[in-house]
Structure formats: C-alpha cells, structure tokens
Amino acid sequence: MDDELHERIRAVISDVPAGTVSTYGDIAALSGAPSPRMVGRVLAEDGHDLPWQRILRANGTPAPHLAHEQLARLRAEGVLADGQRVNLREYRWRPEGLEDKEPEGLF
DNA sequence: GCCTTGACGCGGC
DNA sequence: CGCCGCGCCAAGG
Numbered sequence: 001m002d003d004e005l006h007e008r009i010r011a012v013i014s015d016v017p018a019g020t021v022s023t024y025g026d027i028a029a030l031s032g033a034p035s036p037r038m039v040g041r042v043l044a045e046d047g048h049d050l051p052w053q054r055i056l057r058a059n060g061t062p063a064p065h066l067a068h069e070q071l072a073r074l075r076a077e078g079v080l081a082d083g084q085r086v087n088l089r090e091y092r093w094r095p096e097g098l099e100d101k102e103p104e105g106l107f
Numbered sequence: 108g109c110c111t112t113g114a115c116g117c118g119g120c
Numbered sequence: 121c122g123c124c125g126c127g128c129c130a131a132g133g
Binding site: 023024025028035036037038039040041042043044047052055057058059062063064065066070 | 113114115116117
C-alpha cells in the first residue's frame, strides 16, 4: 500500500476537531483514498494514536465492535448520540479550505 | 493468481 | 426499521 496515501489519510483524520465528527467517506474523499474501506483499514492497523472516535459511518452510527467505547469518548467531548446514532447534520465537521482538496460540492 | 476478509457506501424492496 | 445485493480495494492465505 502507498505510504504517501496512508499518511495523508492519517493527517486528515487528525485534523478533525474535538467536538465534531466525520465519516469514512468524507475522509476518503478529502485524503484522496480510492475507497472508504482504506480509511477503515488504516484506522484498524495504525489508528491507535488518532482521534478515531470521531470517524463514523455514513449514517452516523459508529463501528459495531467499538460502538460503546466510541460513543463514550464522543460523549466526553460533547458529541451526544441518539442511541447508537449521532446526528451528522449537527456534528459533522466542515473542513476549512476544501476548495483545494475536494473535487467539488460534496455537501 | 484466485479467494476471502473487512472500523464502508448506496440504492432497492 | 431490516435484509440483500453490488461496488469498492488492499492484505493475507
């Protein structure tokens, strides 16, 4: 796998501010990953030192096996979940300068 | 080089 | 809500 891309994915994730969340799809788009799966792969292998709790699935639900821990961490930084689901429209992170990273309107 | 596995996504029913 | 299928792509067997 391309180390360059690997680092870019990590960089984008670490840019997500506390109190906000993002999705695998967004991270993939912003980092240039070919597929959202790559984001999950990077987190699974090399995400221990990243704010992984801020990355949710497209529908606002967290990763199944870590759901409990993830939601607890988010709650601790002010992100409240409605059961298993976080309201993305309220907490989703909006990148600062997305003109230079993003192809076009993704929102 | 084929097959299986995932921290995934999306449209259909 | 839930279940299903299909697309996606790198890693490991």
